[in-house]
Structure formats: C-alpha cells, structure tokens
Amino acid sequence: MHETIIHLGAWAEPLWTRFLEKLPEILQATWETLDMVFLSTVFSMFFGFILAIWMIVTNPLGLRPCPAVYRVLDFVVNLLRSFPFIILLIAIIPITRFIVGTSIGSAAAIVPLTVAAAPFVARLIETCFLEVDRGVIEAARSFGASNTQIIFRVLIPEALPSIVLNVAVVAITLLGYSAMAGTVGGGGLGDLAVRYGYNRFQVDIMVYAVIILCILVLLIQGVCNLLYKVLR
Amino acid sequence: MIHVEHLHKWYGNREVLHDINLHVSEGEIFGVVGHSGAGKSTLLRCMNGLESYQQGKVTAMGVDVASLSGTSLRKLQSSMGMIFQNFNLMARKNVFENVAFPMRLWGAPNIKERVNELLELVGLAKRAMQRVQNLSGGQKQRVGIARALALNPRVLLCDEATSALDPKTTMSILDLLDDINRNLKLTIVMVTHQMEVVKRLCHSLLMLDRGKTVASGVTEELFLSPTKEMSKMVTDEYTLLKSGTNIRLMFPRDISQQSIITHMARSLDIDFSIVGGKLERYLDDVFGFLIINVPDAHKDAVLGYLENHHLYWQVLDNEEAGSCMRR
Numbered sequence: 001m002h003e004t005i006i007h008l009g010a011w012a013e014p015l016w017t018r019f020l021e022k023l024p025e026i027l028q029a030t031w032e033t034l035d036m037v038f039l040s041t042v043f044s045m046f047f048g049f050i051l052a053i054w055m056i057v058t059n060p061l062g063l064r065p066c067p068a069v070y071r072v073l074d075f076v077v078n079l080l081r082s083f084p085f086i087i088l089l090i091a092i093i094p095i096t097r098f099i100v101g102t103s104i105g106s107a108a109a110i111v112p113l114t115v116a117a118a119p120f121v122a123r124l125i126e127t128c129f130l131e132v133d134r135g136v137i138e139a140a141r142s143f144g145a146s147n148t149q150i151i152f153r154v155l156i157p158e159a160l161p162s163i164v165l166n167v168a169v170v171a172i173t174l175l176g177y178s179a180m181a182g183t184v185g186g187g188g189l190g191d192l193a194v195r196y197g198y199n200r201f202q203v204d205i206m207v208y209a210v211i212i213l214c215i216l217v218l219l220i221q222g223v224c225n226l227l228y229k230v231l232r
Numbered sequence: 233m234i235h236v237e238h239l240h241k242w243y244g245n246r247e248v249l250h251d252i253n254l255h256v257s258e259g260e261i262f263g264v265v266g267h268s269g270a271g272k273s274t275l276l277r278c279m280n281g282l283e284s285y286q287q288g289k290v291t292a293m294g295v296d297v298a299s300l301s302g303t304s305l306r307k308l309q310s311s312m313g314m315i316f317q318n319f320n321l322m323a324r325k326n327v328f329e330n331v332a333f334p335m336r337l338w339g340a341p342n343i344k345e346r347v348n349e350l351l352e353l354v355g356l357a358k359r360a361m362q363r364v365q366n367l368s369g370g371q372k373q374r375v376g377i378a379r380a381l382a383l384n385p386r387v388l389l390c391d392e393a394t395s396a397l398d399p400k401t402t403m404s405i406l407d408l409l410d411d412i413n414r415n416l417k418l419t420i421v422m423v424t425h426q427m428e429v430v431k432r433l434c435h436s437l438l439m440l441d442r443g444k445t446v447a448s449g450v451t452e453e454l455f456l457s458p459t460k461e462m463s464k465m466v467t468d469e470y471t472l473l474k475s476g477t478n479i480r481l482m483f484p485r486d487i488s489q490q491s492i493i494t495h496m497a498r499s500l501d502i503d504f505s506i507v508g509g510k511l512e513r514y515l516d517d518v519f520g521f522l523i524i525n526v527p528d529a530h531k532d533a534v535l536g537y538l539e540n541h542h543l544y545w546q547v548l549d550n551e552e553a554g555s556c557m558r559r
C-alpha cells in the first residue's frame with residue numbers, strides 16, 4: 001500500500017479500486033439514508049400536519065378559538081424543538097424499542113427523527129396556514145362554509161405551495177439529522193463518512209459520502225421548487 | 233328584510249356599536265356610511281352572523297340571527313351574499329372556480345351553466361379560465377359579485393365594495409349593483425365611507441360615527457335637510473367669505489335653479505356673490521346646491537324670499553358650517 005503512494009502517476013488507480021471495492025457499501029449507505037429521510041419526512045409531515053391543524057383551529061384568532069389548548073400545544077412544540085437532537089436520540093430509546101422492537105438500525109432511527117422533526121413541521125405548517133389571506137377565509141364563512149370545509153377547501157389548498165417548499169426544508173434538515181442518527185447505529189451516509197473518514201483516515205470515502213449528500217440536498221430542493229412553481 | 237333593534241356591541245370593554253336601529257326593506261339599497269373605524273363592518277357582520285353581539289336584536293329574513301347556530305346559521309349565511317373591499321378571492325384559482333366555490337360547498341346542481349350565466353351577467357364570460365391574480369381591481373370585484381350571487385341570495389352585503397377602486401371603475405361597479413338590484417330584485421346593504429357612493433345608489437341610509445347613529449332616513453331628505461351632526465360629517469370644501477351671510481341653497485328635482493336665483497335677484501333688487509356650487513347625482517336625479525353670499529343688510533329679505541318659495545336653505549357661518557336648517 002505504501003509503495004503505490006510513491007508513484008504519483010499511479011496513485012489514482014488504488015483510489016479507483018477502493019471506490020469499486022467500497023461501492024456496494026456506499027450504495028447501501030445511500031439507500032439507508034434515503035430510507036431514513038423519506039420515511040421520517042413522511043411521518044413527521046403527517047404528525048406535524050395534524051398538530052398544525054389543531055393549533056390553527058384552537059389559535060385565539062382561529063376557527064374555533066380555545067386559548068388553553070393552544071397554549072399547551074404551543075408549549076409542547078417549543079419544548080420538543082429546544083431539545084438537542086443528539087440528546088433526544090438517546091432519551092427516547094425506550095420508546096423506540098417499544099415501537100420498532102429494537103433501538104439499532106435505520107428503522108429505529110426513524111422514531112427519533114420523526115419525534116424531532118414533527119414539532120418543527122408543525123411550526124412551519126402553522127406559519128403557512130397563518131399566511132393564508134384571512135379575507136378568503138372570511139369570504140368562505142360569509143357564504144356558509146363549515147370549519148371542516150374551511151380547513152380542507154380553503155386553508156390547505158391555499159397553503160399548499162408554501163407547504164411544499166417547506167417539505168424541502170424538513171427533508172434537508174432530516175438529512176442532516178440522519179447523519180447523527182447514524183452514529184448510534186442507524187447506518188447511512190453520515191455513519192459511512194465518520195467510520196471511514198474519521199476513524200480510518202480514508203478521506204476519499206468520506207468525500208464520496210459528502211458529495212452524495214450534496215447531490216441529495218440539491219435534488220430535494222430542486223424537486224420541491226419545481227412542484228412549487230407548478231402549484232403556485 | 234333586515235331589522236336591527238337597539239343593537240349594542242362591545243369588544244372587551246369598548247363599545248363599538250351603540251343602540252343601533254335600522255330597517256332594510258325588501259328590494260331597497262340601504263347605505264351605512266361613516267368614517268373608518270365607525271363600526272360599519274362590524275354592524276354588517278352582525279347581520280349575517282359572522283359577528284356576535286351582546287345586546288339588542290338582529291332579524292334577517294324573519295329569523296333572529298342570534299338564535300341560530302351550526303347548520304341553520306350557515307343556511308342563513310348562504311342566502312346572504314357578501315362582497316369585500318379586497319375582493320377576497322382565491323388568487324391562484326381561475327375565475328370559474330372562484331365563482332363555483334360556494335356552489336361546490338353546498339353541492340348545488342348545474343354548476344357549469346349557473347357560473348357561465350353569472351359571468352355573463354357581470355361581463356366576464358370571456359375570462360372564465362383566467363387566473364384571478366391577473367385581473368384588474370374592477371374585474372376582481374365583478375368576480376366577487378358573481379360569487380356572492382352564486383347561491384341565489386336574497387340579500388347582498390357589500391363591505392366597502394368600491395373603496396379600493398378608481399372613480400371610473402367605482403361607477404361601473406355601482407351601475408352593475410344598481411342593475412342587479414333592479415333586475416334580480418335583490419336587497420342590497422352598502423357599507424362605505426364614500427359619500428358619493430351613498431348618494432348615487434342608496435335609497436335610505438344610516439350614518440354612523442364612532443358606533444353611534446348620526447342620522448338615518450331617506451337619502452334625498454337627509455342630504456337636502458341635514459341635521460347639525462350630519463353637516464359636520466358632510467362638509468363642502470369651500471372657503472366661505474368673511475363678510476356678509478353665506479347661504480347654502482339646495483335644489484331638489486322639481487325646482488329649476490337657474491330661474492329661481494335670477495328671479496330672486498331681480499325681484500329683490502339685490503346683489504350677491506356666488507361662493508360655490510355643485511350638481512350631484514342622487515339615485516336617478518340630479519340635485520344641486522349653491523352657496524351664495526349676501527350683504528348682511530339684505531339677509532332678511534333673502535331669507536324671506538326663500539321661505540316664500542319653499543326652498544331648502546341653510547345659513548352657514550365660518551366657525552361651523554350648518555347652523556340652522558329650514559325649509
């Protein structure tokens with residue numbers, strides 16, 4: 001291994017061989033990352049959405065004001081958001097084990113990722129709802145729309161474009177979090193980069209992992225921007 | 233059609249509506265005027281149950297609005313269309329979808345025909361598929377009107393419907409509302425701070441100032457013989473002459489102003505100067521007023537003449553326009 005480094009002209013070759021050699025592992029890690037990010041985005045969007053609707057309904061200026069409930073929701077969302085992810089990850093291991101059966105692997109990482117992202121999503125979507133023109137809601141009210149109709153026929157459709165943009169924010173944040181989840185046995189690109197780049201000084205593998213992460217970020221943002229343009 | 237009796241409303245401990253009484257008859261155009269913050273929108277929203285109130289009674293189409301809730305309230309609201317200053321349309325949707333929206337909520341039949349019919353009525357048939365955000369203000373308000381009519385309401389509530397429009401567009405929207413009132417026999421309640429709108433369109437009106445009624449009655453009569461409080465709100469922008477007596481003459485439809493003034497000058501053999509004047513359109517009639525200045529020596533003679541000829545007049549003084557009012 002050491003003699004190859006001396007021949008500068010030939011140093012690319014072992015890099016190439018190592019790339020080919022590690023390719024299955026890189027692909028595996030990419031897949032794990034996609035798996036974690038996709039599922040945790042879906043789940044956190046789902047729970048965050050429900051929370052956001054609950055908040056917009058109970059908001060003191062909302063469809064059916066209930067300030068007490070709103071304050072509780074608001075507090076819980078703030079509390080969960082202020083938790084550092086790495087601590088949340090460890091703190092909810094019992095819950096993870098209860099839901100998934102294990103606390104190791106990418107399936108197990110999805111639980112803390114969802115718990116961390118859901119309140120974040122709730123806040124983002126709540127903002128999207130608050131930005132919907134109050135006049136349009138008032139108009140819907142004036143010809144007798146029920147609260148349910150206002151939520152499903154006015155609020156959600158009107159907020160949809162900005163919600164789509166926020167999906168990108170959530171997915172990219174989760175991509176970052178998933179790298180951390182990797183360190184407690186979640187696998188994925190973050191884990192790969194740390195294992196090879198930091199622990200074994202194989203910087204090239206780390207670079208590949210980072211490049212793939214960058215591409216994923218650009219991809220997510222690009223798709224959401226495109227969707228936004230179509231919807232707007 | 234709509235009765236409001238002794239209505240009081242507070243926001244917190246601030247009274248925004250104080251003892252409001254009004255009666256909107258079927259088929260009329262009723263105006264509510266006042267400066268911004270007077271409580272006009274709040275009053276309008278009490279009529280279709282968008283706003284609750286603490287005291288008094290609001291009856292719309294025979295039912296006590298406060299007694300309704302849930303589906304029965306929504307039913308009432310569906311029979312009262314509403315249009316807004318900022319149009320409140322769904323900007324990303326096209327014209328057709330905006331007009332169809334209330335019908336979809338209520339599962340109305342024949343949406344396509346009905347919407348096209350309404351777009352024909354407001355003159356936007358060619359723009360059905362255009363996005364609302366690309367329309368001009370006047371066109372947006374037409375979409376708003378079509379949408380408000382979609383459920384065949386019996387009453388149309390207009391909240392500052394023309395306040396965001398330029399004068400020419402305002403006129404065209406007022407003409408449209410006038411048309412709708414005549415042809416569809418629709419009762420209209422117009423809330424506005426624009427005095428011209430009321431004069432042009434409303435049969436009777438209520439004038440509000442900080443939640444209190446300043447004046448109410450038939451438009452024509454109110455403007456021909458305004459009360460003291462009302463004159464303060466409806467001020468003419470003329471600088472009155474310091475000396476002599478300024479007299480404001482009002483000419484209803486059946487008096488030809490030209491001859492009466494010249495005749496007065498001739499028969500009393502006096503001189504006077506003209507301070508200002510204007511012709512205004514009230515509903516279908518043209519009314520005019522003229523402010524003249526006569527030397528104090530001739531004041532009694534002139535007033536006597538006006539009295540004998542049954543003219544509407546008002547002596548103005550510089551400190552406070554509208555000191556006394558007589559016919």
Ligand SMILES: Nc1ncnc2c1ncn2[C@@H]1O[C@H](COP(=O)(O)OP(=O)(O)O)[C@@H](O)[C@H]1O
Pocket residue numbers: 243248266267268269270271272273274275
């Ligand atoms: N939701 C509200 N809470 C508290 N005060 C309000 C609310 N809505 C309106 N007001 C107050 O009530 C008064 C009347 O408002 P509004 O009916 O909108 O007046 P207008 O339509 O004549 O301009 C204003 O002083 C306004 O500040």
Ligand SMILES: [Mg+2]
Pocket residue numbers: 269272273274391392
């Ligand atoms: Mg208003």
